[in-house]
Amino acid sequence: MSAQTTEKNDELEAVNEVRLVGRVSQEPEMRELPSGDTIWMFRVVVPREATRERPRPPVDALECIVWSGRLKRSVRSWRAGDVVEVAGSLRRRFYRAGGAVASRVEVEAVTGRVIRRASSG
DSSP: OOOEEOTTTOOEEOOOOEEEEEEEOSOOEEEEOTTSOEEEEEEEEEEOOOOSSOSSOOEEEEEEEEOSHHHHHHHTTOOTTOEEEEEEEEEEEEEEETTEEEEEEEEEEEEEEEEEOOOOO
């Protein structure tokens, strides 16, 4: 991610782009929202760089969500352990849970592909 300036008036151009390459941690799950819309949700695990202080690198487990039909059909076939690449935007989604308003930050994926299938066995 980088900040760019426009040539016209040297103002900062806002950018919300996310690209992840990592391992699917569990089978993607379809959910039906109260509106009747369906979404697919999955988690991508991405290792961080090792440092001198942490020779064993920690990982980030990032929630992803898919709204579009074409990518939904693709995600349906993904399995735990598959290495995937997804691109989209960071979103904060609000919803009701137990009578209270809650929120979560997710990557709203608009493109995605399997780079390597998980080994079976």
